[in-house]
Amino acid sequence: MSQPPIERPFRPRARDVTVDGVPWIARMSDKAKAFAGGYIDEYIYPCPIDRRVLAQLQLSSEDFIQLAVEAASDEQLAEDVRSHVAELRKAQVA
Known part of the structure; x- marks a missing residue:
């Protein structure tokens, strides 16, 4: 699945958006990708809530x-986080 085009100005998804039931991951992944790509603008990654999560x-x-x-989709990201x-x-346990 291709990534959506970058919107200017950058805006991460809303705080209450979940991915496969995992809270905050959608917003945090938007900010992480923007940080890595150099277009995060006035947003902060990792912010205090990101750090807590x-x-x-x-x-x-x-x-x-x-x-x-590296995730091809939100669902893959949620699966990768769950696997971790x-x-x-x-x-x-071991």
Whole structure:
């Protein structure tokens, strides 16, 4: 799936948009891609809420950028994030 064209000025999706039931990921991925692409404008990545979500997911902001940029779709990003969390839980049990 191709990425939507970049809108100017840049605006990430709304705070309440979820992807496959995962909150905040849509907005954070928009900002991560914009940060990586150099067009984030006045938005901040990672903002305090992004940092909180990333801490819960045990992902660095750099690792999330990589996941967001490489994902072919929102659904793939949500799946990749879920896989990461599942691997962490599995490692904690072992």
